[in-house]
Amino acid sequence: MITSALPASRPQKASADASATAWALAARSGDPDAAERFVRALHADVLRYVAHLGADPQSVDDLTQDTFVRALDSLHRFEGRASARTWLLSIARCAVVDSFRRAAVRPRTAHTQDWQTAVEGAQxxxxxxxxxxxxxxxxxxxxxxxxxxxxxxxxxxxxxxxxxxxxxxxxxxxxxxxxxxxxxxxxxxxxxxxRPGPIVDAEEPAHRAPVPVGAPA
CATH class of the missing domain: 1.10.10.10 (Winged helix-like DNA-binding domain superfamily/Winged helix DNA-binding domain)
Structure with a gap:
């Protein structure tokens, strides 16, 4: 089933969220090591979320970096009322929305891969x-x-x-x-x-026109 294949149980996520939130609060006080741990703990989640929101595959990394720049600049306003993950993903969503707005007012460049391809490697x-x-x-x-x-x-x-x-x-x-x-x-x-598809004999065409009576086969 889909649910059994998905990563991390709820207790594990809760523990990870608590740690990330604690690091965010410590980073707010000027602890550089805590800031680095905060970024490492949530970087994969932000990258995956940005890609799933449909961002241009070529800009997923840039938008992820932009998210953390915005977050670190705003840490002084983070009070831990929500988890750092929730707070960070809301910033990521704003970064993606802003990128959509910028793209809407300039010509779009073509690209050959879709967002599923870009994020699949992180899955x-x-x-x-x-x-x-x-x-x-x-x-x-x-x-x-x-x-x-x-x-x-x-x-x-x-x-x-x-x-x-x-x-x-x-x-x-x-x-x-x-x-x-x-x-x-x-x-x-x-x-x-x-579901298996129909088996077609390689020696026989999938569809044969009926042979008229008296005509050679």
């Missing part, structure tokens, strides 16, 4: 269908944007439903509904993708 192997060439990231693209974001935030990044609701500016029940519907869609897609 853990062992996700359903990876061995058969079917990646969860490819399936996520079939989801509506709001359901994909809710699923990514809670099931990939590891936020609680409450944290995802704050980031999405919607009720917790809405996030739960979106995740449930996303699960149902993904499971259906996995079943469909893993």
């Amino acid at each position: 853990p192997r062992g996700l359903p269908g990876f061995d058969d060439g079917i990646a969860l990231l490819d399936l996520l693209d079939a989801l509506p944007d709001e359901r994909r974001q809710a699923f990514v935030l809670t099931q990939v990044v590891g936020l609680s439903y409450e944290e995802a609701a704050r980031l999405g500016d919607c009720p917790v029940g809405t996030v739960r509904s979106r995740v449930a519907r996303a699960r149902m869609t993904l499971m259906a897609l996995l079943v469909e993708a893993e």
